[in-house]
Amino acid sequence: MKTQLEENGIVTLTQEGVNQIKDSPLYNEGLRPTTKEEHNWTGYNFASLWIGMAICLPTYSLAAGLISLGMNWWQAIGTIVLGNLIVLIPILLNAHAGTKYGIPYPVYARLWFGSKGAHIPSMARAIVAAGWFGINCWFGGAAVDTLLVAMTGWENVPGHLAIAFIGFWALNVWISYRGPEAIKKMEFWAAPTLLVMALALLAWALSSAGGWGPMLSAPSKFTSAGDFLKVFFPALTGAIAFWSTLALNIPDFCRYAKSQRAQIIGQTTSLPTTMGFFSFIGVAVASATVVLYGEAIWDPAAILAKFSPFVIFLGTLGIILATVTTNVAANVVAPARAIENLWPRKLTFGMGAIITGLAALLMQPWYLLENFGNYIFLWLGSYGALLGPIDGIAIADYWMVRKQRIDLVELYRPNGRYSYSGGINKAAVWALLIGIAIPIGCKAAGLTFVWDNAWTIGLLISLFAYTWLMRSDASLIDASHYNRITSTEAQASMAS
Template identity: 40%
Template sequence: MSGRCRSTVWMGMVHNIVAYETAGSLLGLGMSVWQALATVVVANVILILAMWVNSVAGAKYGIPFPVLVRASFGHQAAQIPVLIRAFVAIFWFAVQSWAGSKAVGAVLGLLIPGWAALGDVHVLGMGLNDALAYAVFWVLHAYVISHGMERVKFFELWAGPLVIVLGLGLVTWALVAAHGVGPLFAEPSKLTNGQFWHVFFLSVTGLIGVWATLVLNIPDFTRFARSQKDQVVGQAIGLPGTAIVFAVMSIIITSGTIVVFGRPIWDPVELLKQFHNPVILILGSFSLLVATLSVNVAANVVSPAYDLINLFPKKLNFVKAGMLSIVIALFFAPWLWFDNANTIFAILGAIGGTLGPVAGIMIGDFYFVRRRNYDMAAFYSRNGPYSYSNGWNFRALVAMGIGTILSLIGLFVPALSGLYAYSWFLGVGAGLIVYVFLMRPRESVVALSQASSEVD
């Protein structure tokens, strides 16, 4: 794949409605623009460091996540983290579909008289107009899946840049409407010092949660790298750079809505409606729709579809698995919670907390247990060192269970609610430490102390 193709695919992955709304909603939590920008930068720095650490094995051995995870979990138990990753991808499909359906609804609202009145009729917790728009967008995904990936491949090369053009247009509007940069950055924080730090860590964890799946399956990408240097440089340019730029644009635009409308509008479709211009609304909505369709099928259908095929190879092919994935996605019901900034980050924290222990176990296995050396043949052998007990490494499952409990305990125990802001970090740390100690009880302390000395 050429450098141009790689960069545009990354743009298509990063530049989508959910990424825009997640960054913009930081202002909805009461942050100032400067606080929101700092939160985005910190989250992306932590994210890229975690990806670098977990990407080395993929580049070194040229094998993807579902195979690498066998070393720590065993051939059979490895299906559990793979299945968790699949369901998280399906969850993101549901969220992206709901966000994209708003663009569909905006266009239909221009074409169909009385469309807004349908919102007075409620179906499954949403207005009938929203339900119809969601159904239309869902059927569009089903059509693409049923005809294979060739239908959207050409979208991936220009969907991201198209959204950037739209974003730059909205940034220009914000600067003009606010009469310069000053007013956009002058809005004070609505959080006290104590409140800010709690919201800051919760938001950092939530922003990491958006890409927590990629921390796990980054070997799926780096296994094609020609060298470790290439994969490190490629990630540094591809993800944090584009993600930070896009988040900055979102925050500036959302700040502009505060100046102009007196309230933060982090929903880009809702913002487009405020211009009361059919041309702007149709072109903008089309850009968002294409970008969402591109990232949703490529990132959130292909992966779980192949994971499901791996589980049921005799019963499923790509089309059947893809259709099953998007049917399951309906049960996540994002229309019930996605429009609330606090709920967004609470759920993102849960995702990070669930995936964090698996990342910690993989990192602990590669660096501390295996000392960066895997037995390639053992990945494909039922009787090798990664077979454990009939394919099950129960120590990895215990570590994952303890890590998950610690990462999510603040969500269920009110007295420990403050811990929930650190869910991903607790999950990674607990998964790594418990796994290393269970796997190498005599040498784990030495391994961890040596690693600490090297870092110092």
């Protein structure tokens, strides 16, 4: 019985397949596989998605913060570009599954963790996204506060920064509640707008600092290779961890890709280039502040406060646009889908968006951004150690264990092939624990190099552990089984 159809490398459900799962408690409109008509995102859509997400205040702060830690401009940019080239690999590997089978991240996670166990990686991703949601809202709220202080007597209002933050947070929650369907259109026009504003910021830094020479002449503060490497490796892990979140839930977007070629070209040409470009702007502006003000200022709102009210107004609009495009795309879709997956028949995407916003407050973004050490070492480094092993399990399952063969219908059956024992795949749980425990143990033992590279090392450990543990699992399907349930384009034409 043919329950799925493969055309041009894209697998969709046949009507028979839909009929078999439409009443399942694991099925709803947000979690179902996409249809052939819904595979309509082009390379430009993916490029604009990444431009809209990468041009954001955390990107600026990551780059500028490396200057404050002692790097010169090319060391900072090189670290960030290298990190993004590394994380692009798992992004593309996991994007392939989302594109081919049209499934969102929580459903993809059922494949490796089980119908119930999928809540472990999906909620882990959701918690990190909630943290980022709060960080972006804090940046945006600070910019709004700066605008109001510059143009009114706002500074005399008790708790004015907190009020601006809560107001901006509420705006983001409201926009997110309206749903993800407008992301493609929003990113389409936001991407070029943000690029123009970024170039304007670079032009200001260039003219104010007196040219490239004074702006980029600040030397590295490291006197030896050893001193540099002590900062380089945790900074590299931070640069990788920055988008390791999307490396997991990229299927949430690539499930709409027109083809594998569209998502590969769109993402490859936009992620490392945009991150490198905007990071350079962050580094250049921070270097310019050293020339102008005697210190590297990595907080955009603090720089904004030094301009005229009109420029602050324009800059604040840019910050709001950058924050909203990043928050809606990168920090709401994943947790909202994860929460929706907890109870597909009762919970909606909108409810998930509200819960995400509340969780963001509990994670205290003001503390994470209190100093750059918290941002790079505590926040990015810690969640990198968590998400790296999950990335390793996802890649191993699809590419090394299953050889890209999935039975879509079984992903929506509570007691199906991918439910394992009691809904949890113990092999995935063990692989995750091993991948997390080894870097933590090494850190406790003083082997800081392992912890400083926790994302990469954890990914590799879990990848090999999961592959070995799953080598003869009953959930695997061979080529003959796949052919029995999958109709090809030629077979469909003959039948019609």
